[in-house]
Every structure is written in C-alpha cells, then in structure tokens.
Amino acid sequence: MGADGGNLSVRIWKGGAGGRLIEFEAPQRANQTVLDVVTWVQRHRDPGLAYRFACRVGMCGSCAMTVNGKPRWTCRTHVAKVAQDSRLTIEPLRNLPIVKDLACDMTVFFEKWRDARGRFEGRATRYDDIECIAPETPARQAVDAGIECINCAVCYAACDVVAWKPDYLGPAALNRVWTLQNDTRDAAQAERLAAVAGEAGCHNCHSQQGCTTHCPMSLNPTASIAGLKRAVFMAALRGEV
Amino acid sequence: MIRPHRHQPLWWAFALHRLSGLALAVFLPLHFLVLGSALNGEAVFDGVLAWSDFGLVKLAEMGLVFLLALHLLGGLRLLALEFLPWRDGQATLAAVAGSASAVIAFAFLFNAI
Ligand code: SF4
Ligand code: SF4
Numbered sequence: 001m002g003a004d005g006g007n008l009s010v011r012i013w014k015g016g017a018g019g020r021l022i023e024f025e026a027p028q029r030a031n032q033t034v035l036d037v038v039t040w041v042q043r044h045r046d047p048g049l050a051y052r053f054a055c056r057v058g059m060c061g062s063c064a065m066t067v068n069g070k071p072r073w074t075c076r077t078h079v080a081k082v083a084q085d086s087r088l089t090i091e092p093l094r095n096l097p098i099v100k101d102l103a104c105d106m107t108v109f110f111e112k113w114r115d116a117r118g119r120f121e122g123r124a125t126r127y128d129d130i131e132c133i134a135p136e137t138p139a140r141q142a143v144d145a146g147i148e149c150i151n152c153a154v155c156y157a158a159c160d161v162v163a164w165k166p167d168y169l170g171p172a173a174l175n176r177v178w179t180l181q182n183d184t185r186d187a188a189q190a191e192r193l194a195a196v197a198g199e200a201g202c203h204n205c206h207s208q209q210g211c212t213t214h215c216p217m218s219l220n221p222t223a224s225i226a227g228l229k230r231a232v233f234m235a236a237l238r239g240e241v
Numbered sequence: 242m243i244r245p246h247r248h249q250p251l252w253w254a255f256a257l258h259r260l261s262g263l264a265l266a267v268f269l270p271l272h273f274l275v276l277g278s279a280l281n282g283e284a285v286f287d288g289v290l291a292w293s294d295f296g297l298v299k300l301a302e303m304g305l306v307f308l309l310a311l312h313l314l315g316g317l318r319l320l321a322l323e324f325l326p327w328r329d330g331q332a333t334l335a336a337v338a339g340s341a342s343a344v345i346a347f348a349f350l351f352n353a354i
C-alpha cells in the first residue's frame with residue numbers, strides 16, 4: 001500500500017437515515033486522503049453524492065465522517081493508514097441526523113455550544129486597556145490545552161453517552177466551557193457553571209475517553225470535563241449551584 | 242459486536258467496571274445469605290461453610306474477590322480522575338488496577354487451598 005496503482009473498494013452511505021451502503025471502485029494513489037477518495041467518486045461516478053468539506057487542511061472541521069467505523073477528519077486521514085485490504089467504508093458521523101449521504105445536520109451540535117454558554121462574555125469595554133495574561137499561569141495553560149478545537153464533532157460522534165442520552169451537551173461544548181471558565185477576562189463564569197451542572201451537563205460523562213482517543217487535534221475533552229466536575233463540586237460545597 | 246469506535250483500552254475499563262458492578266449486585270446478596278445463615282445456628286453455618294470447601298465454590302469465590310478488587314480499584318481510579326488534578330496515562334492506571342485485581346484474586350485462591 002502507498003504506491004499508485006490498483007483499486008480501492010469503497011462503500012459509501014447513500015440516502016438519509018434509511019439509506020444504505022453503495023459500493024464503488026476508486027483508483028488507489030500514493031498520498032491519498034479519504035476526502036480525495038470521496039471527491040473522486042463524486043466527480044467520476046456519482047455527481048449527486050452529498051458531502052461537506054472546505055479547507056482540506058484540517059482547520060475548518062467540516063469534513064468529518066465515519067471511516068471503517070471510527071469518526072475521523074477525512075481531509076487529514078490517509079487511506080494507507082485506515083484501509084483494510086484496500087477496503088473503505090465511509091458513513092456520516094454518528095449521533096447527528098443525516099441530511100443526505102455523508103452530510104449530517106450539525107444544528108444540535110452547535111445548539112449545545114449555545115446552551116452550555118460556550119460564548120465568551122467579557123466585562124471590559126473598548127476604553128479599557130488590554131488585559132495581560134501571563135502565559136505560565138495554570139489557568140492560561142488550561143485554556144491553551146483546550147482552545148484549538150475546530151468544531152469537527154468527531155468527539156461528539158465518538159461519545160457513547162451522547163448516543164445513550166441525546167440531551168447530553170457532549171465533549172466539544174463542555175471542553176469549550178472549560179476554556180472559558182479558565183479565561184480570567186470572562187464575566188459569566190457562575191452562570192456558565194450553572195448551565196453545565198444540570199441534567200444534561202458534565203456529570204453525565206463516564207470518562208471513557210472515546211472523545212480524547214479520536215479528537216484529531218489531540219485535545220482532551222475528558223480532562224476538561226473532569227475539571228468542570230470538580231468546579232461544580234466545589235461550587236456545590238459553597239452552596240452556589 | 243464491539244463497534245470500532247470502542248476499540249480502546251478505557252472503553253474496556255468502563256465495560257468491565259459496569260459488568261463487575263452488576264455481577265457484584267447479583268452475587269453479594271448470596272454472600273450475605275451465607276453469612277446470615279450463621280444467625281440460624283452454628284450447625285447450619287458450618288454446613289454451608291463445608292459446602293464452600295468444594296473446588297468449584299472456591300473458584301467462584303475467587304471470581305467474586307476478583308470482581309470486588311476490580312470494582313474497588315477501578316472505582317478509586319475514577320474517583321482520583323474526578324477529584325484530583327488531571328493526570329495522563331489513565332489506560333496504564335486501568336491496566337494496573339486490572340492486574341492488581343488478578344494478583345489479589347490468585348493470592349486469595351492460594352490462601353484458600
Ligand atoms: S469521556 Fe465523557 S465526553 Fe468523552 S466520550 Fe467519554 S463519556 Fe463522552
Ligand atoms: S474537541 Fe476535538 S474532536 Fe471535538 S470538536 Fe473539537 S477538535 Fe473536534
């Protein structure tokens with residue numbers, strides 16, 4: 001594997017929730033990503049194939065799909081790394097409704113960011129000086145560890161708790177919240193902690209680290225969620241939540 | 242079938258923690274039943290204890306000790322994960338908990354025979 005030549009046998013999900021896998025043959029190339037294969041099939045075999053991508057360099061988070069059963073960012077996933085006997089099975093992400101074929105509806109995913117108050121809420125105005133935050137402080141380091149999320153929903157698709165309890169806010173939104181709870185400029189931390197302390201919140205997480213195992217940015221949402229659990233616990237001791 | 246996204250050590254740690262918890266919930270009442278038989282007089286209790294001399298019963302007891310140790314040590318790992326600052330290497334810690342449980346269970350068996 002790895003050199004040009006030969007064919008890949010690719011099964012691609014077609015249709016909505018009641019769809020099925022359709023088999024295609026695609027040429028095998030050296031340095032080929034899974035997204036390249038999907039694009040080849042769409043250009044040469046099935047122009048109606050729906051899928052989503054934008055940057056193709058692992059920055060936008062729009063190309064995630066299920067590849068041979070695991071959620072992955074397809075633009076940075078080399079076929080040579082994941083094909084089994086030159087076979088690929090490409091499906092839409094789990095835990096999200098399918099729009100069509102490989103494109104799923106990300107609405108719920110982003111609504112959960114909103115419900116978790118995953119938005120920075122500053123207190124400074126344009127007339128204040130820029131706040132200095134020392135890079136070596138523990139809070140700043142905690143932000144650094146979680147900030148590079150590209151909203152790809154790979155972790156969300158890998159999370160069994162999301163599958164079992166669809167209301168659960170999920171690893172990406174909670175990881176985002178943890179970065180904001182460590183942002184010393186943020187003014188809504190008490191409200192945000194309350195937003196993630198409830199029924200759908202951080203205590204649902206079983207710490208299996210499916211999210212951490214699959215996150216293409218090597219983030220650790222499990223650690224962020226554990227941080228939130230501790231913060232909620234301390235706040236509960238103080239009678240704040 | 243175990244779906245591919247679950248092929249990672251900490252999913253197994255999760256599954257074993259669940260299964261050992263369920264198994265304990267089923268077997269511990271039996272255990273207490275045996276202890277409770279002591280209340281019905283020495284003879285009944287001795288009778289039950291004699292029955293536990295059978296090899297098969299010893300093996301089952303070893304299994305119970307294994308489940309108990311696994312659930313206890315796995316539970317301690319989770320408590321540490323949730324209440325102490327994060328530390329990497331959770332899969333290694335889970336493996337240590339599993340191996341230690343096996344050692345404890347075998348130690349129990351050799352002690353018992
Ligand atoms: S660690 Fe928590 S958030 Fe991550 S996949 Fe597991 S249950 Fe989901
Ligand atoms: S935490 Fe990782 S897997 Fe989840 S959305 Fe962000 S980048 Fe993707």
Ligand code: FES
Binds near residue numbers: 055060
């Ligand atoms: S296309 Fe942007 S991350 Fe893959």
